[in-house]
Amino acid sequence: MAMLEVRNVHTYYGNIHALKGISINVDEGEIVTLIGANGAGKSTTLNAICGLVKPRSGEIVLENEAIHRLPAHEVVSKGVAQSPEGRRIFGRLTVQENLEMGAFRRADAGAIQEDMRRVFDLFPRLEERRKQVGGTLSGGEQQMLAIGRAMMARPRLLLLDEPSMGLAPLLVEDIFRVVRQLNEQGTTILLVEQNALMAFSVAHRGYVLETGRVVLEGTVDELRENPEVQKAYLGG
Amino acid sequence: MNVRQALRNGFIIGTISIFIILLGLTVLVGGIVRGWFDLSSNALGAWVLLGLLALLGGVNARRNTHAASWKEAAVAGLAAGVAQGAMVGIFVGIVATLIDSGTEVRQWLVQLTPEAIDLLRFGAAPVAAALIVFAIFTLAGLLGALPSYASAHYQWGAAFRSWFWGMRDQGLDLPPVAAFREYKYAPYIVYGLGLVLLLIAPQLLGRYWNYTLGTVGIYVILGLGLNIVVGLAGLLDLGYVAFFAIGAYTVAMLTAPAPHNIGMSFWLVLPIGVVLASITGVLLGIPVLRMRGDYLAIVTLGFGEIIRILSKSDVLTSFTGGPRGIRAVAGPSLFGMDLSSSQHFMYFIILGIILVAYLTYRLQNSRVGRAWMAMREDEDVAEAMGIYTLKYKLLAFAIGAAFAGFGGVLFASRNKFTGPEDFTLLVSINVLCLVIIGGMGSIPGVVIGALVLKGLPEMLRELDDYRILVFGALLVMMMILRPEGLLPSKRRRMELHEEEPTEVVAAGGAA
Ligand SMILES: Nc1ncnc2c1ncn2[C@@H]1O[C@H](COP(=O)(O)OP(=O)(O)O)[C@@H](O)[C@H]1O
Ligand SMILES: [Mg+2]
Numbered sequence: 001m002a003m004l005e006v007r008n009v010h011t012y013y014g015n016i017h018a019l020k021g022i023s024i025n026v027d028e029g030e031i032v033t034l035i036g037a038n039g040a041g042k043s044t045t046l047n048a049i050c051g052l053v054k055p056r057s058g059e060i061v062l063e064n065e066a067i068h069r070l071p072a073h074e075v076v077s078k079g080v081a082q083s084p085e086g087r088r089i090f091g092r093l094t095v096q097e098n099l100e101m102g103a104f105r106r107a108d109a110g111a112i113q114e115d116m117r118r119v120f121d122l123f124p125r126l127e128e129r130r131k132q133v134g135g136t137l138s139g140g141e142q143q144m145l146a147i148g149r150a151m152m153a154r155p156r157l158l159l160l161d162e163p164s165m166g167l168a169p170l171l172v173e174d175i176f177r178v179v180r181q182l183n184e185q186g187t188t189i190l191l192v193e194q195n196a197l198m199a200f201s202v203a204h205r206g207y208v209l210e211t212g213r214v215v216l217e218g219t220v221d222e223l224r225e226n227p228e229v230q231k232a233y234l235g236g
Numbered sequence: 237m238n239v240r241q242a243l244r245n246g247f248i249i250g251t252i253s254i255f256i257i258l259l260g261l262t263v264l265v266g267g268i269v270r271g272w273f274d275l276s277s278n279a280l281g282a283w284v285l286l287g288l289l290a291l292l293g294g295v296n297a298r299r300n301t302h303a304a305s306w307k308e309a310a311v312a313g314l315a316a317g318v319a320q321g322a323m324v325g326i327f328v329g330i331v332a333t334l335i336d337s338g339t340e341v342r343q344w345l346v347q348l349t350p351e352a353i354d355l356l357r358f359g360a361a362p363v364a365a366a367l368i369v370f371a372i373f374t375l376a377g378l379l380g381a382l383p384s385y386a387s388a389h390y391q392w393g394a395a396f397r398s399w400f401w402g403m404r405d406q407g408l409d410l411p412p413v414a415a416f417r418e419y420k421y422a423p424y425i426v427y428g429l430g431l432v433l434l435l436i437a438p439q440l441l442g443r444y445w446n447y448t449l450g451t452v453g454i455y456v457i458l459g460l461g462l463n464i465v466v467g468l469a470g471l472l473d474l475g476y477v478a479f480f481a482i483g484a485y486t487v488a489m490l491t492a493p494a495p496h497n498i499g500m501s502f503w504l505v506l507p508i509g510v511v512l513a514s515i516t517g518v519l520l521g522i523p524v525l526r527m528r529g530d531y532l533a534i535v536t537l538g539f540g541e542i543i544r545i546l547s548k549s550d551v552l553t554s555f556t557g558g559p560r561g562i563r564a565v566a567g568p569s570l571f572g573m574d575l576s577s578s579q580h581f582m583y584f585i586i587l588g589i590i591l592v593a594y595l596t597y598r599l600q601n602s603r604v605g606r607a608w609m610a611m612r613e614d615e616d617v618a619e620a621m622g623i624y625t626l627k628y629k630l631l632a633f634a635i636g637a638a639f640a641g642f643g644g645v646l647f648a649s650r651n652k653f654t655g656p657e658d659f660t661l662l663v664s665i666n667v668l669c670l671v672i673i674g675g676m677g678s679i680p681g682v683v684i685g686a687l688v689l690k691g692l693p694e695m696l697r698e699l700d701d702y703r704i705l706v707f708g709a710l711l712v713m714m715m716i717l718r719p720e721g722l723l724p725s726k727r728r729r730m731e732l733h734e735e736e737p738t739e740v741v742a743a744g745g746a747a
Contacts, residue, residue, distance in 0.1 A: 101623075
């Protein structure tokens with residue numbers, strides 16, 4: 001039984017038909033990756049799942065409950081959180097306040113403290129900078145903060161949009177180690193990446209998107225073997 | 237020396253200037269400045285606006301050509317000045333010729349009234365007018381470039397800042413001052429003294445100053461309200477005056493003998509005015525707050541004007557008092573004592589400010605304040621974090637409107653009068669300016685902003701003709717030295733003065 005089912009979703013930006021019938025499944029406990037060129041519709045898919053973009057047709061079902069008609073601020077309470085493309089942390093809020101914003105819908109103060117502890121254990125740099133405003137962090141630290149902020153919602157499904165974008169290779173390694181760790185601790189993850197090599201190293205299954213359609217899907221091993229994928233995304 | 241670059245800067249400023257004239261902004265600003273200083277003509281304000289632009293042309297030309305000597309700076313400024321002067325001069329000359337020949341230029345450009353050009357002509361014939369305009373713009377270009385070079389060369393800004401903060405730190409480090417700062421009850425003593433001072437002040441001030449500072453105080457209340465809407469929630473509301481008007485008209489219509497003769501007591505009307513303004517805020521907000529930025533500004537601006545026009549309308553005269561307004565608005569009384577002198581009102585206004593400032597402070601540091609801040613920075617992400625942004629926007633609108641309604645009740649009741657002319661667009665603009673000048677999102681900033689914008693012109697009255705000059709100079713200096721506002725919130729200061737972050741290469745990532 002899939003945790004998340006995206007069924008034949010179509011979305012539009014004005015006249016632009018961005019998603020042309022996307023269907024995706026994510027099972028509980030998996031890391032699933034979406035890869036594809038710029039403009040393929042990866043971010044739009046994530047935004048449709050968290051309610052920021054409304055599908056014109058199709059459905060999105062999370063644990064047997066349709067969520068595609070819910071406003072974004074209610075989808076969080078269903079256990080879905082996103083670390084958006086380009087990080088988009090709150091530049092004027094401190095690191096700690098950014099993390100608290102991630103837990104905005106929660107009232108369990110004790111558990112929130114625990115989760116913050118957990119974020120700081122994963123990203124000690126954030127703890128050192130907890131009183132610093134987000135806008136003054138380096139790119140890597142902002143990425144950590146964006147992931148940490150999403151974790152603060154205590155999501156069962158975590159959506160990560162290009163967490164490696166613009167980071168030095170060493171940092172990318174670190175971020176992906178955390179992704180794997182989060183997954184081992186029980187968070188299901190849908191990971192959007194341009195860096196297919198890194199994505200395949202952590203994911204179980206993947207989908208390849210092209211101009212708003214899923215053109216290929218399979219286990220990571222299958223995708224790695226696929227000549228088209230090798231040519232287009234693995235530089236082989 | 238890149239003269240072409242300087243010329244280009246001149247052309248840009250020339251184009252902007254012509255646009256500004258075409259849009260009627262010179263007339264508008266001229267009117268505002270005339271209103272502030274009781275001048276007889278709009279020309280001064282118009283020229284201050286254009287003059288600042290022309291100075292900017294010189295400043296930009298100097299900066300963009302990286303002029304590295306006095307001579308180069310002068311050449312850059314002159315080149316920009318000639319370019320902008322030629323453009324605007326020719327424009328004024330052509331339009332003046334057309335107007336003098338009896339052509340109705342407004343058939344093409346509705347805002348281009350004969351007044352817009354008259355303001356710039358000094359009564360001269362078209363060719364002479366063009367030359368005068370040319371000369372002024374050229375001179376201003378030069379005048380902008382030279383101090384700009386001096387400031388860069390001698391690092392005036394930095395020198396002033398280090399002197400200023402150095403003085404402050406020295407003062408704070410003096411032994412008695414330092415000892416007092418350590419003292420546990422120091423803040424209470426300071427606040428206590430402040431409070432006592434505030435309680436005594438109205439006794440010492442005469443009628444005139446109680447009235448003048450009372451108006452400043454009402455602007456502080458308005459400013460604190462708009463600060464919530466603009467500074468905290470990030471919603472540009474240009475029709476804020478509407479809620480002020482609703483408060484004022486509520487007290488007027490419910491207490492004055494005409495046109496309704498209801499005769500309610502001030503104390504009963506006060507909460508009604510606040511609640512009515514607040515409800516109107518929500519009713520306006522529901523359709524309007526779904527729009528983004530600029531549309532919101534335009535629609536609220538329209539709403540402000542609609543309220544004023546309604547209050548002025550002949551058809552509604554029997555309801556609102558029409559163009560002549562409503563007289564004999566009641567003031568408060570307590571146990572049969574009449575409390576409606578300017579002095580009494582000064583106390584009410586001070587209490588009102590303390591109340592409103594306290595509410596703002598509590599809100600700012602609450603979950604609601606945090607939600608506003610997040611929403612202002614990135615609405616989509618805030619929404620995805622679980623913030624129902626529409627709800628928080630409505631809340632900001634409702635609270636801001638409530639404060640304005642409160643200010644309106646006090647204003648009309650103290651003046652014992654209300655009329656449509658109290659609620660022009662100018663009020664909204666003034667309040668917005670004072671929030672920006674003081675420093676967005678900062679409570680003390682609003683107080684200082686109101687004092688500077690509403691109080692200073694009054695205080696400088698002594699200086700007579702020179703006060704405009706002094707006031708203008710102060711504003712310009714402030715914008716250069718403190719672009720973040722006079723007393724910015726701690727956050728904005730952090731943001732603008734934090735040292736650049738160092739890039740992390742190896743993060744202490746997963747343990
Ligand atoms: N806010 C928007 N307005 C209009 N078009 C958009 C917007 N966001 C994305 N698009 C368009 O939708 C398509 C998919 O974009 P996106 O989901 O961002 O792709 P990806 O994340 O795979 O790079 C692109 O053609 C893009 O131009
Ligand atoms: Mg994307």
